[in-house]
Amino acid sequence: MLNVHASLLPRWRGAAPIIHAIMHGDTQTGVTIMKIRPHKFDVGEVLMQSCCHISPDDTLPELSNRLAFLGSELLGQCVKELPQSLDLAKPQPQTGITYAPKVTASTAVVRWRDLNSTQIYNLYRALSGLFPLYTTYQGLPIKLYNGTLPLPIIDSITRDKRPNPGFVDFHRPSGVLRVMCADGCWVAFQSIGVPRKKPISAADFYNGYLSKTKESERVFE
CATH class of the missing domain: 3.10.25.10 (Formyl transferase, C-terminal domain)
Incomplete structure (x- = not known):
């Protein structure tokens, strides 16, 4: 099973990757197509990634819309080339791991x-x-x-x-x-x-x- 995650994993594993990317002043993010591991989140092998620039004034809705479009395009490409994509899947790096927990009103x-x-x-x-x-x-x-x-x-x-x-x-x-x-x-x-x-x-x-x-x-x- 595959999943589309709105960050360049392993940066911003978790429920709110777009929010944390903007909150921490990142200038680049992207989307990741990865395998889903049972009972684990955002740690599966990476099939494809695509980058997206974050401008200094991007808001959550603006960046979310761009990443949604980018993710759908990348997923379509991945499915089209699925056998090759699965063969080229790579484990996530063990460095550069950050987490994006859910945010609340507080x-x-x-x-x-x-x-x-x-x-x-x-x-x-x-x-x-x-x-x-x-x-x-x-x-x-x-x-x-x-x-x-x-x-x-x-x-x-x-x-x-x-x-x-x-x-x-x-x-x-x-x-x-x-x-x-x-x-x-x-x-x-x-x-x-x-x-x-x-x-x-x-x-x-x-x-x-x-x-x-x-x-x-x-x-x-």
Whole structure:
């Protein structure tokens, strides 16, 4: 029996290979056609593999669609050449093994003090369409949508003193809510989810919430 796995095995064995590839900042992934071993997962001999580039802004749905197409094409080729493919099957290398366990909603909780801006943006991309990033503001649960990595900006906030991780600011010229990360760089979001409301714009979140709080207390936890 054959299986199509959405990674270049033995990297990212497990239930969520695409998510972990994006989350860890991989620039390349792919699909693997392999034999299935009874009672074991993702360890069978490899019949075929094909690579796929991961761009810096790829999200989970985008990459999943490309890999699904690539996998169907490769499987068709493998079946067409099945006797030869089986003869050329090779054991997986014993080096470069990584694991991709299933993710849960708790994976989406942002640790502002621990993660740099690229790691948080990668987390957003990896969970896009599955879980929104989650944080709290003044005890209020917040969901973050439409993430970006803004260009470095020198302004009064960063020029005078670098804010602590989690500090949140509405950047009026670009219309985004930006949050300070552990590396002293920003990650930005265009829309915000608050309880019992549809997602609102960054400007509406500023007007309804941030503007009512002292600047020093504008922090995501």
